[in-house]
Amino acid sequence: MRRNLIAGNWKMNTDIQSTGNLIKSIKELIGNQELKSEILVCPPFTNLQIAVSESEGSSIKVGGQNCDFHTSGAYTGEISIDMLKSVGCSYVIIGHSERRTYYYETDETVNFKLKAALSGGITPIICIGETIEERNAGKTYDILERQIRGAYNDLSEDDLASVVIAYEPVWAIGTGVSATTEQAGDAHSKIRKFILDNYGHKPASIRILYGGSMNDKNSGELLALEDVDGGLIGGASLKAEAFYSIIKSSEENS
Numbered sequence: 001m002r003r004n005l006i007a008g009n010w011k012m013n014t015d016i017q018s019t020g021n022l023i024k025s026i027k028e029l030i031g032n033q034e035l036k037s038e039i040l041v042c043p044p045f046t047n048l049q050i051a052v053s054e055s056e057g058s059s060i061k062v063g064g065q066n067c068d069f070h071t072s073g074a075y076t077g078e079i080s081i082d083m084l085k086s087v088g089c090s091y092v093i094i095g096h097s098e099r100r101t102y103y104y105e106t107d108e109t110v111n112f113k114l115k116a117a118l119s120g121g122i123t124p125i126i127c128i129g130e131t132i133e134e135r136n137a138g139k140t141y142d143i144l145e146r147q148i149r150g151a152y153n154d155l156s157e158d159d160l161a162s163v164v165i166a167y168e169p170v171w172a173i174g175t176g177v178s179a180t181t182e183q184a185g186d187a188h189s190k191i192r193k194f195i196l197d198n199y200g201h202k203p204a205s206i207r208i209l210y211g212g213s214m215n216d217k218n219s220g221e222l223l224a225l226e227d228v229d230g231g232l233i234g235g236a237s238l239k240a241e242a243f244y245s246i247i248k249s250s251e252e253n254s
């Protein structure tokens with residue numbers, strides 16, 4: 001049984017006060033329900049501490065949006081896995097397409113970060129996805145496979161059994177146009193099959209999240225898909241009501 005993960009990627013939004021308020025509102029909406037889904041929020045680094053303290057006593061977990069792969073030292077501006085752990089994070093997003101596009105992250109740096117997260121005991125959420133040009137050129141699965149191979153390089157079956165993948169078609173991120181259920185269903189089942197064929201059963205039993213304009217309107221049909229085990233949500237995770245609606249869709253599909 002794969003437990004759905006509903007993860008909010010807040011990107012470079014919110015400050016300390018609005019982080020506290022947003023978490024309070026999500027907490028209120030959840031109330032004292034025992035959720036079948038796992039709930040995660042990933043605010044900017046400067047707001048992690050308030051996020052952790054506000055979510056205490058609730059089922060909301062907190063994660064980082066990025067990390068460095070070095071453990072410590074002269075790496076100005078970077079944040080290590082140990083730092084994320086010490087503030088109370090249990091997850092980290094790795095290789096988001098915005099990191100790959102604007103900050104030149106590669107499959108190799110994604111692999112280094114994945115290794116750092118796994119050895120530091122933080123669950124990595126690895127983002128993969130094709131651009132519209134790649135999709136139109138019929139290269140979607142070549143790209144996804146290259147990204148998985150790159151990220152998974154030199155890791156054991158046991159290591160790979162504890163990762164989370166987020167399939168995020170780049171053309172769907174922040175555009176208001178999500179993948180159709182057919183596109184998402186196809187991509188998720190092909191990703192799982194590729195992992196099964198190349199890395200084995202345990203790694204193929206991981207959770208594969210969908211990301212890219214998931215919202216309170218389309219979450220029901222996306223989360224109902226067999227191989228979709230949750231969502232990585234940007235814009236809609238910044239509104240407590242919309243995020244909670246997605247949580248409810250996940251509960252209905254768990």
Ligand code: PGA
Nearest residue numbers: 173174212213233234235
């Ligand atoms: P979006 O972002 O939901 O705003 O499209 C998703 C993501 O980038 O993780």
